[in-house]
Amino acid sequence: MGYPLVWDLESFFKGGSESEEFAHFVKKIDQTLLQLQGRVELESSIEELETFIHDLQDVMQYAREAGAFVSCLTAQDVSDEKATLWQGEIQEQMTKIQSLAVSLEEKLVALSNDQWETLIALDSLKEVKFNLEERKLAADDKLDPEQEKLAASFAIDGYHAWGNLYNQAVGRMQVPFEEDGEVKQLSAGQLQNRLNSSDRPTRERAFDVSEEAWQKEAPLFASTLNHLAGFRLKLYEARGWEDVLKEPLAINRMESSTLDAMWGAINDNKPRFYEFMDRKAKLLGVEKLAMHDVHAPLPTEKDATISYDDACELIIKHFRKFSPKLATFTEGALRDGWVEAEDRSGKRPGGFCTSFAKSKQSRIFMTYDGSMSNVATLAHELGHAYHGHCLKEKQPFAQRYAMNVAETASTLAETIVADALVSEATDKELKLSLLENKVNRALAFFMNIHSRFLFETRFYEARKEKLVSTKELNELMEEAQREAYGNQLSNYSPTFWASKLHFHITGVPFYNFPYTFGYLFSMGIYKRALDAGRSFEDDYIALLEDTASMSVEDLAKKHLDVDITKKEFWQEAIDVVLADVDEFMELTK
Template identity: 55%
Template sequence: MTVKQYKETWDLDSIFPGGSESPQFAAHLQEVDKVITELSEQISSMKIPNDGSQSNELVSVLSTFQTAAKKVRQAGAFVSCLEAQNTKDIKAKAHRSRVTALSASLQTALSELDEKLTQINETVWENLLSANGLSEIAYILNERRRRATEKLSVKEEKLINSLAIDGYHAWGNLYDTIVSSIRISFESDEGISKEYSAGQAANVFSSGNRNRREKMFSKWQQAWDEKSEFFATALNHLAGFRLQVYKERGWNSVLQEPLDINRMSSQTLDAMWEAITAHKAVFVKYLNRKATLLGQDKLAWYDLGAPIASAESKVTYQEAAEFIIDQFAKFGPEMASFSKKAFEESWIEAEDRDGKRPGGFCTSFPESEQSRIFMTFSGSASNVSTLAHELGHAFHGFAMRDVHPLNRNYAMNVAETASTFAEMIVADAAVKHATDEEERLALLEDKIQRSVAFYMNIHARFLFETRFYEERKQGVVSTERLNDLMVEAQKEAYVDALSEYDPTFWSSKLHFYITGVPFYNFPYTFGYLFSLGIYARALESGAEFEDQYIALLKDTASMTVEDLANKHLGVDLTQREFWESAVKVTVTDVEEFLKLTEK
């Protein structure tokens, strides 16, 4: 049987034909504007119900809200794809400004809705939620109502949203513009000097040639350092805007918003980091052993992603796709057939070419009921893991296709649960299917690298950002101080196990500049460890677990993570016990690695 050859470039024309010049997309933006205007007018004219039976008006407003939210998300996803596939697409940047403005208009309208929700008498409110099917979205409505009481007046929140377009969000857009201009001159594997984009340059750090990694690291540092003043200005103003808003709202902790967005408590966050910190010693042993295997006293930052095998194992995109589908099939038919559809219908942009932005992501198109995945595939084991990771995100959206539209807005921490769960299925299978001990060791080490990333790299980001915000309260933080804060955080997170760190990491990591979600770091580690708990259940239950898994995914946007874990796993996330058990699963990988490399 002939296996279909999968394209390495995605199909965006089936969404809006013509790319950034698409007349259909231009028409869509006009339609978005129209629907938001309609929503705003409906909200303005909506009377405050004084009787539980007076719910028709509210139901109508919520229906328009659903439509507007889906259209804005569709537009935002398309622009994200345009910007990622070609960082020089000027028209896409113009579209981004338009979508940002539309998103702000939607938030302004919703601020007025939220205020009206707070004015409804508690008894009437309870009666409203039990009428006309609103009980299905009671959690979301109660959440909006509560959050509204913690913010400023509608007039003030409208002003914030309006000023954010050319203030807060503009700084994030400026960062993207600067990154798109970065070019790093470096010799290719064939010895030919060429210009690397940031995304292409980052792949060199997984090279088996240490001299090559070290040289790229020097060039990398230079490239980000040359523009560090621009990045420092953007980061300071992003943080300054956020802090001023928090101050006006009376919020004392910079973690209040990110924790609320992720629907988790500070007790859960603390328990997670405490469990990780308690088990870091064994991961330091791994780092030291890897240094020995690479002929070094200590690893440098640019050695963390280096392969330990003498020969780098490369796989084609086709081989990666077939392997992922096969392994997903062993977990359950839904996940496998969905992923096959994604490959067959060209939902994935994986081509290794110049002009793409670094990193990877998955974005959903709610009106089209599709997703698109972005990455740069160069044939490494890490690339295969990334591909599986992003397919996990896409499957999460697919699993929620029958859920009420207002119950689909899941937070980043549970989003990362689905992605890392998919990644784990493939990573475990890769180790088991290794053809010899050297390949098995290399794949096992690739798994451990991800644990180190979640326990140490992400922890460093969290420590840096927490401390940076505290210093930013006192005034602008200089480039030199940002470098110092970054290295201090990395040394603490890695238990000072490295010989050299990355002081410019704060400028090269996109996550610090994302305006949609503050503290885009700890949810990754949450998702990783939470997925370990789910994965353990999957191993115990076999193929029949897929239905339970899908049921869990469907609930991810309509309850707190503590309630989600209690309902589907029977565990208490505010206690260290669950997190300890999850970390110990990954400790076994390190113990096996240390045993295999004793010689």
């Protein structure tokens, strides 16, 4: 059967950004928020507070639905000005919801011990007890409620605006690239796909053109990044927070000892990956890998592309071997137009999965070009969608899982497909290519993501003192890459800070280490799944269902019986990857 390449958004709201139905939906959210704002100061009894908590969760779901729709519109067509305007309106609504949440936290803090115990003992709130406790504790560590509300209102035009400006500027970028005897104007996303080409001269040209294009725009992006970080740091300073990792760790419900143990285990094992990088350089016919070689496919005489329909069938097939429930869900999502995969201009770069909370569906965005890397991306985003599916019947507060566990389901989905393909391959050349692709994923999490983490922590420390120039940003980026890659590459990408969207996202700070956490956490889960066989399916679903209701340390202890503040768990997960390195090295002797 054929799977649609373009997603279905009409089933949510007909007419895209001009939809009258959507305009009515947004207006209804505004009216509900107005009513809640009028009630929040009056309600004081436990019964009234219980009702307010449920009503706040409900309007959150409506706003998430609207936000998901707009994010899809702006991604599929970066020139859709109406969608960009809608994005601003939804951000204002989310700010009002944040203000209402601050008011809720204020009320929770004001409760007596007896009142608090009565509230969290209510049957209708048992599912969100952890989330209410989390909010109550967080409130004690912030500014007073009125100041927090003021900061949130200023963020619309002072903080989020910088992220929006970055997105708009990137969306307008058109980069000239000579290909097939003609000069084409490529979007940032299309140029990124050229960097993954199997043809090294193409990659080299794409890398040079990319660096030149991003350097040209760097002064603008240095300004947006500096002001975005400046806003965040001023807020931290007002709250009395000195550690720039305080907020990202709290958002990810994670202890600093866990983060240190994870990076420590990775650094201990990096030399094993340097051997792999040297072997890959030899296979590519170069002395040292360049930045644009690290994730390039191995040279092969076989067709390295796969059609979209075949990729969908392949993913469903291998998901079914691991989890029939995951496979059935995936088949329905692909069949029903949950994925936007068409390779066309005008789309934003990258890929994502977004949840339509009220409709209990997801939509996946990517640009599919037939590479195995794109197959991995599709499997990854389908993993996100399945995670949301497992939580869709929970109360909204209990659906809000953090980034690090969000990346667990997605990277596990990637691993299922990648591992199955390697085990089934009978042709040596194909097996090598697939193994290399698997190890490449580890390099991305252990080195590329590590370089982002190093850059961002150092940038924020520098930004505390002054505005950081384009030249200094380039130097910080290259220094971080040299350290993260063990100085094993022949060149680096100084402008990566400008080209990587994650540095400019305002929704969450430090959009980097959660990827590595999710990858290795999923490796640990995958090992246990292999040991347990098909019986692990329900255990896996139970783990996903708990991801928004406890810290990651408690989650790991409850479902895996491990202490992730120690290196042992992380080493065990890395060993799964090292087995692939060993097999690759053996096959390429």
